[in-house]
Structures are given as structure tokens and as C-alpha cells.
Amino acid sequence: MLIDTHCHLSYEDYDNLDELIKNMNGIMIASGCNDKTNKEVLELVEKFDNVYGALGIHPEEIDNINEDSFRFIEENINNPKIVAIGEIGLDYYWVNDNKEKQKEIFKRQLELATKYNKPIVVHSREAIQDTYDILKEYKLKGSLHCFSSSLEMAKEFIKLGYKIGVGGTLTFKNSKKLQEIVKEIDINNILLETDSPYLSPEPFRGKKNNPSNTYYVALKISELKDIDIKEIIDITSKNAIQLFDLNP
Numbered sequence: 001m002l003i004d005t006h007c008h009l010s011y012e013d014y015d016n017l018d019e020l021i022k023n024m025n026g027i028m029i030a031s032g033c034n035d036k037t038n039k040e041v042l043e044l045v046e047k048f049d050n051v052y053g054a055l056g057i058h059p060e061e062i063d064n065i066n067e068d069s070f071r072f073i074e075e076n077i078n079n080p081k082i083v084a085i086g087e088i089g090l091d092y093y094w095v096n097d098n099k100e101k102q103k104e105i106f107k108r109q110l111e112l113a114t115k116y117n118k119p120i121v122v123h124s125r126e127a128i129q130d131t132y133d134i135l136k137e138y139k140l141k142g143s144l145h146c147f148s149s150s151l152e153m154a155k156e157f158i159k160l161g162y163k164i165g166v167g168g169t170l171t172f173k174n175s176k177k178l179q180e181i182v183k184e185i186d187i188n189n190i191l192l193e194t195d196s197p198y199l200s201p202e203p204f205r206g207k208k209n210n211p212s213n214t215y216y217v218a219l220k221i222s223e224l225k226d227i228d229i230k231e232i233i234d235i236t237s238k239n240a241i242q243l244f245d246l247n248p
């Protein structure tokens with residue numbers, strides 16, 4: 001059974017979202033980013049058995065939130081199908097004149113994860129050292145979603161107890177660095193994801209992504225590590241079930 005550990009499922013992005021979810025031969029963890037998508041995640045986990053959720057405030061959304069945003073997360077964090085705080089983190093790629101505010105919002109959510117003993121789903125873009133320095137101060141576990149740094153950093157995060165989230169970018173021709181990382185690190189430290197609707201794997205690159213494409217990520221890992229795809233799916237699913245305490 002496939003597990004897409006990180007995707008964004010919104011009726012705004014898909015005309016046929018209910019079909020997509022029903023046709024997914026496995027489980028998905030839908031991530032919120034802001035007030036609107038956090039509410040949608042909550043609706044989806046109530047509606048579909050195979051959808052679990054993460055609630056969080058994405059670094060690109062920190063100007064669109066208020067105290068109610070944190071209250072909403074905290075009020076719903078003990079919902080049995082909300083399995084993580086995410087998508088949270090730091091992003092210096094688009095905007096980097098608000099680093100201190102990004103760090104503050106990130107840490108506030110790490111405090112929540114600590115208080116409620118939840119894993120986290122971390123977004124880190126052009127900010128890997130700051131991400132590491134902050135996470136080192138907490139005793140949390142989680143996923144470094146869509147990992148895009150070096151092998152050395154991947155190993156450091158694994159030492160802290162994190163898993164490496166691998167998605168469609170692995171299948172891209174120019175993705176040699178990530179392919180090296182996947183070859184080098186133990187399969188026990190890898191989680192499959194799609195980040196749908198973004199980042200479709202080959203052979204669907206450029207088209208809208210969906211959680212069923214998790215299969216193509218598994219296929220590429222199978223090629224790179226020369227391990228049977230069934231085993232790749234079994235082990236990465238076991239990793240996800242343990243980390244997020246899923247009950248499939």
C-alpha cells in the first residue's frame with residue numbers, strides 16, 4: 001500500500017478531487033498551509049478514511065494569519081486523523097527580508113508540536129542551515145519534505161531523528177544530487193510524497209500531480225537502489241506508519 005506523506009488537496013485545484021482520493025490505492029497525508037487550507041484538510045479527513053491531515057502555517061503565509069490561526073491548529077490537533085503539524089518551516093527563496101518573523105512563526109509551531117507530541121512536516125528552501133539550527137534545539141521527529149539540500153545535511157537531519165521526504169523531483173534529469181542522496185541513505189530513512197498538485201514525476205512532468213503518482217517516485221527509488229519496488233513501497237509505508245502513527 002502506497003503512502004503519500006505530503007500533498008495538498010483542495011477542491012480549488014481539482015475538479016475531480018473526490019474521484020482522485022477514492023482511486024488512490026493507499027493513504028495520503030494532506031497538508032494545510034494557511035487558514036483556508038487547514039479548514040479544508042479537516043473536512044477531508046472527516047470525509048475520507050484514507051486521508052489523514054497535517055495542520056500548519058507555511059512560511060510564505062505568515063502575513064496572512066492571526067492569533068485565530070494558531071488557535072484553530074491547537075483546537076484540532078487532537079483530532080485522531082490529524083497526525084502532524086505541517087507544512088511549516090523557512091523559505092528564503094521568494095522573500096528573505098522577513099527571516100526573523102519566519103523563524104518566530106516556525107518556532108511557535110515547534111512549541112505546539114512539542115506540547116502535543118506530534119511529528120512535523122518541514123519545508124526548507126534556501127534555508128537549510130537555519131532550519132537545522134532551529135530543529136536541533138527541539139526533540140521532535142518528522143519529515144524534511146521535498147528535501148533539496150546536500151547528502152551531508154541529509155545525514156545530519158537523520159541523526160536528529162528526521163526522515164527524508166522524496167517526491168517527483170527525484171525523477172527529473174537534472175536531479176543528480178537528490179538521486180545520489182537516495183542511493184546513499186538507508187531506505188528506512190525515506191518517505192514517499194508527491195507535494196501534489198505540484199512537481200509531477202516523470203512521465204507526467206509539467207502536468208498536475210496527484211497522490212497516485214507516488215508510485216513513480218517508488219519506481220525511481222527502486223531503480224536507483226536496485227531493490228524490488230514492492231519492497232520499496234512496503235518499507236517506506238512502514239516508515240510513514242511508524243512516524244505518523246497511522247492506523248490503516
Ligand code: NI
Pocket residue numbers: 006007008031087195
Ligand atoms: Ni507542500
